[in-house]
Amino acid sequence: MAQESDALRQQLEYRKRLMDKINEIHSADNLNTILIHIKDSIAGLFMAERITIYLADAKRNLLISKVKSGAEVQQIVVPISDTSLSGYCAITGTVINIKNAYDPHELKMIGSNLKFDNTWDKKTGFVTKQVLCVPMKFQKTLIGVIQVINKKGDIPYDDTDISYAMELSTSLSIAIHNIYRLSVTTKVIRHKTRYNFLLDKNLLDDKILEKASGHPDVPKIGMDSVLMREFGISREDMAKNLSFYFGTEFIGYDPTAHALEEDLLKRVRPERLNKEWWVPFKIENGVLHIIIDDPTDLGRQDMLKFVYPEYKRISYIGAFREDILSYINLFYNYSSSGGASSSIDDILNKLDSSDDPETETESQKVSEQDSVIVQLVNKIIIDAVNNKVSDIHIEPFPGKEDVQVRMRIDGRCKVYQKIPYKYKYAIPSRIKIMCNLDISERRKPQDGKIDFKKFGPLNVELRVATVPTAGQLEDVVMRVLASGEPIPYDKLGLTERNARVLNTCINQPYGLILVVGPTGSGKTTTLHSAISVINTVDTKIWTAEDPVEITQRGLRQVQVHPKIGFTFAAALRSFLRADPDVIMVGEMRDEETASIGIECSLTGHLVFSTLHTNSAPETITRLLDMELDPFSFSDAILCILAQRLARRLCGCRQEYIPEQKELDEIIFEYGEEEFAKQGINRSDIRLYKAVGCPKCSDTGYKGRLGLHELLEGTDPIKALVKRKSEIEFIRKQAIEDGMTTLKQDGILKCFEGLTDLKEVRRVCIK
Numbered sequence: 001m002a003q004e005s006d007a008l009r010q011q012l013e014y015r016k017r018l019m020d021k022i023n024e025i026h027s028a029d030n031l032n033t034i035l036i037h038i039k040d041s042i043a044g045l046f047m048a049e050r051i052t053i054y055l056a057d058a059k060r061n062l063l064i065s066k067v068k069s070g071a072e073v074q075q076i077v078v079p080i081s082d083t084s085l086s087g088y089c090a091i092t093g094t095v096i097n098i099k100n101a102y103d104p105h106e107l108k109m110i111g112s113n114l115k116f117d118n119t120w121d122k123k124t125g126f127v128t129k130q131v132l133c134v135p136m137k138f139q140k141t142l143i144g145v146i147q148v149i150n151k152k153g154d155i156p157y158d159d160t161d162i163s164y165a166m167e168l169s170t171s172l173s174i175a176i177h178n179i180y181r182l183s184v185t186t187k188v189i190r191h192k193t194r195y196n197f198l199l200d201k202n203l204l205d206d207k208i209l210e211k212a213s214g215h216p217d218v219p220k221i222g223m224d225s226v227l228m229r230e231f232g233i234s235r236e237d238m239a240k241n242l243s244f245y246f247g248t249e250f251i252g253y254d255p256t257a258h259a260l261e262e263d264l265l266k267r268v269r270p271e272r273l274n275k276e277w278w279v280p281f282k283i284e285n286g287v288l289h290i291i292i293d294d295p296t297d298l299g300r301q302d303m304l305k306f307v308y309p310e311y312k313r314i315s316y317i318g319a320f321r322e323d324i325l326s327y328i329n330l331f332y333n334y335s336s337s338g339g340a341s342s343s344i345d346d347i348l349n350k351l352d353s354s355d356d357p358e359t360e361t362e363s364q365k366v367s368e369q370d371s372v373i374v375q376l377v378n379k380i381i382i383d384a385v386n387n388k389v390s391d392i393h394i395e396p397f398p399g400k401e402d403v404q405v406r407m408r409i410d411g412r413c414k415v416y417q418k419i420p421y422k423y424k425y426a427i428p429s430r431i432k433i434m435c436n437l438d439i440s441e442r443r444k445p446q447d448g449k450i451d452f453k454k455f456g457p458l459n460v461e462l463r464v465a466t467v468p469t470a471g472q473l474e475d476v477v478m479r480v481l482a483s484g485e486p487i488p489y490d491k492l493g494l495t496e497r498n499a500r501v502l503n504t505c506i507n508q509p510y511g512l513i514l515v516v517g518p519t520g521s522g523k524t525t526t527l528h529s530a531i532s533v534i535n536t537v538d539t540k541i542w543t544a545e546d547p548v549e550i551t552q553r554g555l556r557q558v559q560v561h562p563k564i565g566f567t568f569a570a571a572l573r574s575f576l577r578a579d580p581d582v583i584m585v586g587e588m589r590d591e592e593t594a595s596i597g598i599e600c601s602l603t604g605h606l607v608f609s610t611l612h613t614n615s616a617p618e619t620i621t622r623l624l625d626m627e628l629d630p631f632s633f634s635d636a637i638l639c640i641l642a643q644r645l646a647r648r649l650c651g652c653r654q655e656y657i658p659e660q661k662e663l664d665e666i667i668f669e670y671g672e673e674e675f676a677k678q679g680i681n682r683s684d685i686r687l688y689k690a691v692g693c694p695k696c697s698d699t700g701y702k703g704r705l706g707l708h709e710l711l712e713g714t715d716p717i718k719a720l721v722k723r724k725s726e727i728e729f730i731r732k733q734a735i736e737d738g739m740t741t742l743k744q745d746g747i748l749k750c751f752e753g754l755t756d757l758k759e760v761r762r763v764c765i766k
Contacts, residue, residue: 022171049150086145089133096133132157134165138173197241248295250318255453259331270332392478396424398471486528498710511638512601516613523610543584544571572596584608591626601636616640616711617731634721642709646759647701652693688753707746
């Protein structure tokens with residue numbers, strides 16, 4: 001009887017301690033109080049050596065906890081999956097009670113993929129035995145997991161322990177949910193003051209503020225950036241708002257800004273500035289001006305007085321975080337001692353100096369804001385531009401295989417560099433930040449544009465596309481957009497007949513001229529060169545492009561935005577009301593654009609456009625397949641120029657006399673009848689082959705040249721179009737009219753020593 005009384009008294013005392021702890025949990029006003037301070041006292045309730053409280057991050061599919069190590073607080077990150085104890089508990093929503101974590105058989109009985117990660121034990125010397133995991137849920141939403149480790153006396157956790165742990169998990173779930181809700185409400189109240197200007201202008205309302213406050217990217221990029229990126233607030237309006245709020249000047253990024261003296265810059269490392277969001281900017285009348293994301297931060301103001309004690313007056317200028325990073329990058333990476341002249345190997349050595357991550361989760365923690373990552377991405381882009389690269393390919397692989405960077409030079413991809421695998425998340429994230437894409441979205445493709453003058457010393461734009469690949473990774477492809485003046489018409493590499501016919505067509509008062517070929521074959525370049533011939537002060541020329549790459553003085557150029565409904569077809573309609581003489585439309589992607597283009601050409605306008613087809617005759621059948629009126633199309637067509645780009649032989653080329661067999665093959669490919677019409681003496685034919693020298697990086701090729709196929713809209717061709725004739729009849733008639741096919745044009749240029757047969761065969765079929 002006495003034993004029962006003692007047991008009952010102990011149980012009542014235990015419940016009182018449990019209720020006291022639950023009350024303490026509910027009175028906590030922030031998560032750190034629960035995760036760090038209250039947590040250890042909870043362990044005593046279960047006579048446990050250690051307890052860990054994980055919070056669920058559903059967006060990233062992770063469990064996250066905090067551990068105090070000395071004066072520092074460190075994060076523990078575990079994926080929500082069936083391979084770890086806490087992850088299995090979270091994903092299944094069931095209680096796990098393990099007697100021996102090192103017994104693989106016991107783990108397999110619970111889950112076939114379940115394993116115990118002993119990394120922490122190895123680091124600390126701690127030995128994990130008993131493990132009790134209980135899920136925390138609030139209204140069916142996963143809040144996290146409680147993990148209790150090692151019961152004193154080396155005995156398993158019993159049903160009573162499980163019962164109390166579940167009661168504790170319910171209280172923790174409610175308390176943590178309330179803290180989340182209170183945090184969002186508090187943020188909205190605080191943000192109302194910060195965004196008064198935008199609220200007064202009706203650019204924001206309370207619902208948007210509440211929604212933005214809970215966005216997962218707020219801790220990474222700040223509330224201001226989230227409002228601009230996700231909720232349509234313009235940079236100008238946000239800058240004006242923050243200028244009123246801070247009561248200071250608010251500036252954007254200026255790539256022409258000059259850095260302060262090096263001794264002032266050297267006092268603070270750029271890595272620190274990247275984390276603290278400020279940078280010394282200029283000195284005027286003895287006043288040091290600092291760019292900072294929050295000019296009212298008294299803590300950082302006191303710190304800056306300590307860093308620059310010789311300045312009695314320090315003025316603070318507001319700026320967006322991304323602009324501050326750009327200034328840091330400009331002042332440090334490209335100062336006289338900076339990284340513009342650093343080699344890629346120097347930057348990679350900085351990366352290699354750090355320890356490799358032990359898990360996949362650890363590699364995801366490598367920050368895209370890390371100074372070395374910023375330098376590395378900038379260096380890749382700068383080298384690409386300097387080497388006249390058209391495309392940059394960032395290719396990460398699953399596991400511990402290094403990230404491969406390839407570059408397309410003269411139409412061929414080459415490996416530029418391999419980067420340690422731990423940066424396979426940071427590099428794509430940095431590129432996405434540069435073009436304002438969603439860094440948390442890795443499941444679907446995204447596209448954007450980088451204006452590189454904001455980040456480095458070159459005034460160049462890059463078109464960016466991200467593509468999700470195996471292993472939850474992302475490939476990134478950056479196209480370096482051409483800029484500057486068009487190529488002179490006489491430098492296009494057209495034969496005498498092609499140059500004459502095209503010149504006649506572009507000087508017609510109305511009609512349709514098409515340039516066709518695959519992506520990257522130089523169609524836009526050719527169009528601009530042709531238009532430059534008629535670009536005079538008495539001719540009004542409108543162009544609609546996506547994007548505007550080449551600019552010419554005298555052209556009125558428009559960039560289409562399909563996402564907002566401003567398509568090529570919409571641009572064409574607007575041009576017709578803007579009194580044009582000549583119209584250039586970037587691409588006839590659909591029947592609507594093609595129909596309007598033909599209508600424009602029949603109403604007194606000269607229309608230029610491009611199409612993705614393989615040859616000039618195929619273009620006619622493709623457009624007729626779009627259900628275009630063959631009579632209107634036949635009346636409109638002036639000429640169709642098909643184009644390919646082949647690599648040009650370097651000056652180190654070697655001449656040789658082809659053998660009889662090779663010569664017969666060439667003549668057969670050209671067409672014996674057509675070859676005979678050229679009047680070329682077989683014995684006079686000389687060919688050239690690639691050799692390789694330092695100028696061409698030992699490839700044998702330097703630069704590219706165009707191969708062309710020009711179909712003229714003659715009367716016989718127009719008659720065939722009206723009858724919707726088959727492609728072979730159109731091709732034969734075009735050849736009779738003087739057209740040389742792509743391959744024939746390429747073979748003639750081989751005879752001139754401009755390229756070789758291997759290149760012609762690579763890009764041409766007929």
